[in-house]
Amino acid sequence: MPTIYLGSCRDMMELVKPPRAAFVNFPLGHQCGKLGEPELQTQILKDALSLFESAKSPGKIEDLEYTWDVPFTWQDYQKDISDMLEAEGLAAQNWKPNA
Amino acid sequence: MEPIKYVSCLNETYQAEGFPPYRWSEFDSSPWQPFEKPLNQTRLALISSGGIFKEDQAPFDPWAVNDLSFREIDVDVDFKKLNLHHNYFDHRDALQDFNVVYPVDRLKELAEAGFIGSLAPTVISLGMGRLYKRTALQEETVPKILKILQSQNVEAVLLVPA
Numbered sequence: 001m002p003t004i005y006l007g008s009c010r011d012m013m014e015l016v017k018p019p020r021a022a023f024v025n026f027p028l029g030h031q032c033g034k035l036g037e038p039e040l041q042t043q044i045l046k047d048a049l050s051l052f053e054s055a056k057s058p059g060k061i062e063d064l065e066y067t068w069d070v071p072f073t074w075q076d077y078q079k080d081i082s083d084m085l086e087a088e089g090l091a092a093q094n095w096k097p098n099a
Numbered sequence: 100m101e102p103i104k105y106v107s108c109l110n111e112t113y114q115a116e117g118f119p120p121y122r123w124s125e126f127d128s129s130p131w132q133p134f135e136k137p138l139n140q141t142r143l144a145l146i147s148s149g150g151i152f153k154e155d156q157a158p159f160d161p162w163a164v165n166d167l168s169f170r171e172i173d174v175d176v177d178f179k180k181l182n183l184h185h186n187y188f189d190h191r192d193a194l195q196d197f198n199v200v201y202p203v204d205r206l207k208e209l210a211e212a213g214f215i216g217s218l219a220p221t222v223i224s225l226g227m228g229r230l231y232k233r234t235a236l237q238e239e240t241v242p243k244i245l246k247i248l249q250s251q252n253v254e255a256v257l258l259v260p261a
Contacts, residue, residue: 001132001245001248001253001254001255001256002132002133002134002254002255002256003132003255003256003257003258004255004256004257004258005258005260006257006258006259007259007260009102009103009105009106009260010102011102011104011105011106011107012105012106012123015106015123015124015125015126016124016125016126017126017127017128017129018129018258019129019130019131019132023102025100025102027188027189028187028188028189028261029149029188029189029190029192029193029199029200029261030192030199030200031199031200031259031260031261032198032199032200032201032202032205032259033198033199033202034192034199035192035195035196035199036195036196038198038204038205041198041199041202041205042205042208042209045202045205045206045209045257046209046214048257049138049143049209049214049215049257050138052134052138052141052255053134053137053138055134057131058128058129058130058131059128059129067100068100071100072100072103073103074103074104074105074108077103077108077189078112080189081186081187081188081189083189084186084189084190084191085186087191088191090161090186091162093162093186094162095162095164096116096117097116097117097118097119
Protein backbone atom coordinates (compact mmCIF):
# COMPACT_ATOMS: atom_id res chain seq x y z
CA MET A 1 0.00 0.00 0.00
CA PRO A 2 1.66 3.27 -1.02
CA THR A 3 1.83 5.84 1.78
CA ILE A 4 2.74 9.44 2.44
CA TYR A 5 4.18 10.31 5.83
CA LEU A 6 3.42 13.91 6.82
CA GLY A 7 5.54 14.73 9.84
CA SER A 8 7.29 17.39 11.88
CA CYS A 9 10.14 15.36 13.45
CA ARG A 10 12.76 15.45 10.73
CA ASP A 11 15.41 13.51 12.63
CA MET A 12 12.98 10.68 13.40
CA MET A 13 11.99 10.61 9.74
CA GLU A 14 15.66 10.29 8.77
CA LEU A 15 15.90 7.18 10.97
CA VAL A 16 12.63 5.57 9.88
CA LYS A 17 13.01 6.40 6.18
CA PRO A 18 9.37 6.36 5.12
CA PRO A 19 9.12 5.61 1.39
CA ARG A 20 7.48 8.98 0.65
CA ALA A 21 7.72 11.69 3.28
CA ALA A 22 6.91 15.37 3.61
CA PHE A 23 8.42 17.45 6.41
CA VAL A 24 6.67 20.51 7.83
CA ASN A 25 8.87 22.49 10.21
CA PHE A 26 6.09 23.41 12.64
CA PRO A 27 5.83 22.69 16.37
CA LEU A 28 4.44 19.21 17.07
CA GLY A 29 0.68 19.04 16.83
CA HIS A 30 0.49 21.10 13.64
CA GLN A 31 1.67 18.68 10.97
CA CYS A 32 -1.34 19.52 8.84
CA GLY A 33 -1.20 23.28 9.34
CA LYS A 34 -2.14 26.09 11.67
CA LEU A 35 -5.28 26.57 13.70
CA GLY A 36 -7.82 28.73 11.91
CA GLU A 37 -6.04 28.61 8.55
CA PRO A 38 -7.94 26.08 6.45
CA GLU A 39 -6.38 27.29 3.21
CA LEU A 40 -2.91 26.64 4.57
CA GLN A 41 -4.06 23.22 5.79
CA THR A 42 -5.34 22.41 2.32
CA GLN A 43 -2.15 23.56 0.65
CA ILE A 44 0.05 21.48 2.96
CA LEU A 45 -2.07 18.41 2.24
CA LYS A 46 -1.93 19.04 -1.49
CA ASP A 47 1.85 19.38 -1.36
CA ALA A 48 2.19 16.19 0.66
CA LEU A 49 -0.26 14.14 -1.40
CA SER A 50 1.37 15.27 -4.64
CA LEU A 51 4.35 13.13 -3.65
CA PHE A 52 2.32 10.07 -4.65
CA GLU A 53 2.77 11.15 -8.24
CA SER A 54 6.07 13.04 -8.08
CA ALA A 55 8.28 10.98 -5.75
CA LYS A 56 10.58 8.81 -7.81
CA SER A 57 12.87 7.18 -5.27
CA PRO A 58 12.25 5.67 -1.84
CA GLY A 59 13.34 7.35 1.38
CA LYS A 60 13.66 10.93 0.21
CA ILE A 61 12.23 13.58 2.56
CA GLU A 62 10.53 16.50 0.84
CA ASP A 63 11.01 19.67 2.90
CA LEU A 64 7.86 21.72 2.48
CA GLU A 65 8.50 25.45 2.35
CA TYR A 66 6.35 26.66 5.22
CA THR A 67 7.59 28.61 8.19
CA TRP A 68 6.14 29.05 11.66
CA ASP A 69 5.57 32.66 12.79
CA VAL A 70 8.26 32.59 15.46
CA PRO A 71 11.35 30.44 16.02
CA PHE A 72 10.74 27.45 18.31
CA THR A 73 13.17 25.26 20.20
CA TRP A 74 13.25 22.11 22.30
CA GLN A 75 12.89 24.31 25.40
CA ASP A 76 9.74 25.84 23.89
CA TYR A 77 8.38 22.34 23.30
CA GLN A 78 8.95 21.42 26.95
CA LYS A 79 7.43 24.69 28.16
CA ASP A 80 4.38 24.27 25.92
CA ILE A 81 3.75 20.82 27.35
CA SER A 82 4.08 22.01 30.93
CA ASP A 83 1.88 25.08 30.27
CA MET A 84 -0.73 22.82 28.68
CA LEU A 85 -0.73 20.41 31.64
CA GLU A 86 -1.12 23.29 34.07
CA ALA A 87 -3.80 25.08 32.05
CA GLU A 88 -5.87 21.91 31.68
CA GLY A 89 -5.17 20.55 35.15
CA LEU A 90 -3.62 17.40 33.70
CA ALA A 91 -1.27 15.06 35.50
CA ALA A 92 2.40 15.00 34.60
CA GLN A 93 3.73 11.73 33.26
CA ASN A 94 4.08 9.39 36.23
CA TRP A 95 5.73 6.52 34.43
CA LYS A 96 9.06 5.76 36.09
CA PRO A 97 12.12 3.75 35.11
CA ASN A 98 11.65 0.01 35.82
CA ALA A 99 7.97 0.58 36.55
CA MET B 100 15.18 27.45 10.83
CA GLU B 101 16.97 24.26 11.84
CA PRO B 102 14.53 21.52 12.81
CA ILE B 103 14.50 20.51 16.50
CA LYS B 104 16.61 17.44 17.17
CA TYR B 105 13.89 15.52 18.99
CA VAL B 106 15.76 12.21 19.13
CA SER B 107 18.81 13.51 20.97
CA CYS B 108 16.77 15.87 23.17
CA LEU B 109 14.35 13.11 24.18
CA ASN B 110 17.24 10.72 24.81
CA GLU B 111 18.93 13.24 27.10
CA THR B 112 15.74 14.12 28.96
CA TYR B 113 14.63 10.57 29.66
CA GLN B 114 18.06 9.18 30.37
CA ALA B 115 18.66 11.99 32.88
CA GLU B 116 15.60 10.61 34.70
CA GLY B 117 17.10 7.13 34.76
CA PHE B 118 15.33 5.52 31.81
CA PRO B 119 17.31 3.10 29.65
CA PRO B 120 18.09 4.32 26.12
CA TYR B 121 15.05 4.23 23.85
CA ARG B 122 15.44 2.04 20.79
CA TRP B 123 14.32 4.31 17.99
CA SER B 124 12.96 2.64 14.92
CA GLU B 125 15.69 2.79 12.35
CA PHE B 126 15.81 1.28 8.91
CA ASP B 127 18.60 1.12 6.35
CA SER B 128 16.33 1.37 3.36
CA SER B 129 12.75 2.08 2.37
CA PRO B 130 10.23 -0.24 0.79
CA TRP B 131 8.69 1.04 -2.41
CA GLN B 132 5.19 0.40 -3.59
CA PRO B 133 4.70 1.98 -7.01
CA PHE B 134 1.87 4.44 -7.34
CA GLU B 135 0.30 3.87 -10.71
CA LYS B 136 -3.10 5.51 -10.75
CA PRO B 137 -3.69 9.23 -11.02
CA LEU B 138 -4.27 10.74 -7.56
CA ASN B 139 -7.65 12.07 -8.64
CA GLN B 140 -8.83 8.50 -9.23
CA THR B 141 -7.36 7.09 -6.04
CA ARG B 142 -9.16 6.10 -2.85
CA LEU B 143 -7.22 7.49 0.09
CA ALA B 144 -7.39 6.59 3.77
CA LEU B 145 -6.18 8.64 6.72
CA ILE B 146 -4.20 7.17 9.60
CA SER B 147 -3.47 9.63 12.42
CA SER B 148 -1.75 8.97 15.73
CA GLY B 149 -3.07 12.13 17.35
CA GLY B 150 -4.88 10.23 20.11
CA ILE B 151 -8.37 11.03 18.80
CA PHE B 152 -11.37 8.89 19.71
CA LYS B 153 -15.16 9.02 19.63
CA GLU B 154 -17.07 9.77 22.82
CA ASP B 155 -18.50 6.23 22.87
CA GLN B 156 -15.09 4.60 22.40
CA ALA B 157 -12.47 3.73 25.00
CA PRO B 158 -10.32 6.82 25.54
CA PHE B 159 -6.60 6.71 24.83
CA ASP B 160 -4.16 7.04 27.70
CA PRO B 161 -2.73 10.54 27.20
CA TRP B 162 0.65 9.33 28.45
CA ALA B 163 0.48 6.06 26.56
CA VAL B 164 3.26 3.52 26.80
CA ASN B 165 3.04 0.47 24.55
CA ASP B 166 -0.51 1.17 23.39
CA LEU B 167 -0.98 -0.97 20.30
CA SER B 168 -4.70 -0.30 20.00
CA PHE B 169 -6.51 1.83 17.46
CA ARG B 170 -9.96 3.29 16.99
CA GLU B 171 -12.05 3.23 13.82
CA ILE B 172 -13.79 6.56 13.27
CA ASP B 173 -16.26 7.29 10.50
CA VAL B 174 -15.22 10.34 8.48
CA ASP B 175 -18.72 11.75 8.85
CA VAL B 176 -18.74 11.76 12.65
CA ASP B 177 -19.30 15.28 13.95
CA PHE B 178 -16.09 16.70 15.43
CA LYS B 179 -18.14 17.62 18.50
CA LYS B 180 -18.35 13.91 19.27
CA LEU B 181 -14.58 13.46 19.19
CA ASN B 182 -12.00 13.92 21.90
CA LEU B 183 -8.22 13.82 22.03
CA HIS B 184 -5.97 12.27 24.67
CA HIS B 185 -2.32 12.77 23.85
CA ASN B 186 0.09 14.67 26.07
CA TYR B 187 3.31 14.11 24.17
CA PHE B 188 2.57 17.17 22.08
CA ASP B 189 0.86 20.45 22.95
CA HIS B 190 -2.65 19.51 21.86
CA ARG B 191 -4.38 22.81 22.66
CA ASP B 192 -4.64 23.93 19.03
CA ALA B 193 -5.71 20.47 17.94
CA LEU B 194 -8.54 20.49 20.48
CA GLN B 195 -9.86 23.64 18.84
CA ASP B 196 -9.47 22.24 15.34
CA PHE B 197 -8.74 18.54 14.99
CA ASN B 198 -7.77 19.16 11.36
CA VAL B 199 -4.26 20.22 12.39
CA VAL B 200 -3.45 16.56 13.18
CA TYR B 201 -6.57 14.83 11.84
CA PRO B 202 -7.34 16.60 8.55
CA VAL B 203 -10.67 14.96 7.79
CA ASP B 204 -12.50 18.15 6.79
CA ARG B 205 -9.71 19.15 4.42
CA LEU B 206 -9.50 15.66 2.87
CA LYS B 207 -13.26 15.58 2.33
CA GLU B 208 -12.96 18.91 0.56
CA LEU B 209 -10.10 17.59 -1.56
CA ALA B 210 -12.23 14.61 -2.54
CA GLU B 211 -15.14 16.91 -3.33
CA ALA B 212 -12.85 19.08 -5.46
CA GLY B 213 -11.54 16.03 -7.32
CA PHE B 214 -7.95 16.39 -6.09
CA ILE B 215 -8.17 12.85 -4.72
CA GLY B 216 -10.56 10.23 -6.05
CA SER B 217 -12.31 9.57 -2.74
CA LEU B 218 -11.74 9.41 0.99
CA ALA B 219 -12.19 6.02 2.64
CA PRO B 220 -15.11 6.02 5.09
CA THR B 221 -13.02 5.01 8.12
CA VAL B 222 -10.14 6.86 9.72
CA ILE B 223 -7.69 4.76 11.71
CA SER B 224 -6.76 6.63 14.87
CA LEU B 225 -3.95 5.67 17.24
CA GLY B 226 -2.37 7.01 20.42
CA MET B 227 0.74 4.85 20.72
CA GLY B 228 3.07 6.91 22.93
CA ARG B 229 6.42 5.35 23.73
CA LEU B 230 6.59 1.91 22.16
CA TYR B 231 8.78 -0.94 23.29
CA LYS B 232 6.82 -3.55 21.34
CA ARG B 233 7.59 -2.76 17.74
CA THR B 234 7.34 -6.38 16.61
CA ALA B 235 3.83 -6.68 18.06
CA LEU B 236 2.91 -3.44 16.35
CA GLN B 237 4.11 -4.78 13.02
CA GLU B 238 2.78 -8.32 13.38
CA GLU B 239 -0.49 -7.76 15.27
CA THR B 240 -1.73 -4.20 14.86
CA VAL B 241 -0.69 -3.50 11.29
CA PRO B 242 -2.39 -6.58 9.75
CA LYS B 243 -5.65 -5.65 11.50
CA ILE B 244 -5.45 -2.13 10.09
CA LEU B 245 -4.54 -3.41 6.64
CA LYS B 246 -7.55 -5.72 6.62
CA ILE B 247 -9.89 -2.79 7.32
CA LEU B 248 -8.28 -0.66 4.62
CA GLN B 249 -8.48 -3.46 2.08
CA SER B 250 -12.14 -4.08 2.89
CA GLN B 251 -12.75 -0.43 1.92
CA ASN B 252 -10.76 -0.75 -1.31
CA VAL B 253 -8.17 1.74 -0.11
CA GLU B 254 -5.38 2.34 -2.60
CA ALA B 255 -3.16 4.81 -0.74
CA VAL B 256 -2.72 6.10 2.80
CA LEU B 257 -1.85 9.44 4.37
CA LEU B 258 0.01 8.90 7.63
CA VAL B 259 -0.02 11.71 10.18
CA PRO B 260 2.20 10.66 13.09
CA ALA B 261 1.71 12.82 16.16
